[in-house]
Amino acid sequence: MISSQILMKGTTCPFPSLLISKACKGTASISSQEQECIESLTFNRHTASASTVFELAKVSLSLAMEKAERTMILIGSPKKPCFKSCAENYKDSVAEGLKKAEWSMEKGDLDETDDELSLARDAADYCHMVLSVDPDDARSPIFSANRDVYNHITYAMSVADLL
Numbered sequence: 001m002i003s004s005q006i007l008m009k010g011t012t013c014p015f016p017s018l019l020i021s022k023a024c025k026g027t028a029s030i031s032s033q034e035q036e037c038i039e040s041l042t043f044n045r046h047t048a049s050a051s052t053v054f055e056l057a058k059v060s061l062s063l064a065m066e067k068a069e070r071t072m073i074l075i076g077s078p079k080k081p082c083f084k085s086c087a088e089n090y091k092d093s094v095a096e097g098l099k100k101a102e103w104s105m106e107k108g109d110l111d112e113t114d115d116e117l118s119l120a121r122d123a124a125d126y127c128h129m130v131l132s133v134d135p136d137d138a139r140s141p142i143f144s145a146n147r148d149v150y151n152h153i154t155y156a157m158s159v160a161d162l163l
Helices: 003-014 020-022 031-043 052-074 083-107 109-133 141-160
Strands: none
Touching: 003 020, 020 031, 020 052, 020 141, 031 141, 052 083, 052 141, 083 109, 083 141, 109 141
């Protein structure tokens, strides 16, 4: 029984690449966030197959952009002020900041990439703060989606730091 569990665990939990492990070490002082980064990047087929730091950085940023776009769709056109504030914030700061980060990464301007990623993450953090005030808002799918965006921007920043 134990040997089948070990065999099964090996097929469902792939080992992270050295590149992903190294990138995720920089996620923060929180070890759980490092582990979440490793799991997220390892279980995504695009990030898991990246063979260079630049490729991993591009794919990580692309993943954060996809999550931000889905979150914007989830937020929609709300009437409630806090959700409206987040919707405007996503359009003007999160999505735009991630696009600018992508452009600056393509140009090789790593300082600008880091600045834009930081601004996008701060904007996602702002939404977290706004949605944390009301317990009902903190239980919404938007709250969870926003947290996921924040985390993926952090992962993209950690990978970009290796460039």
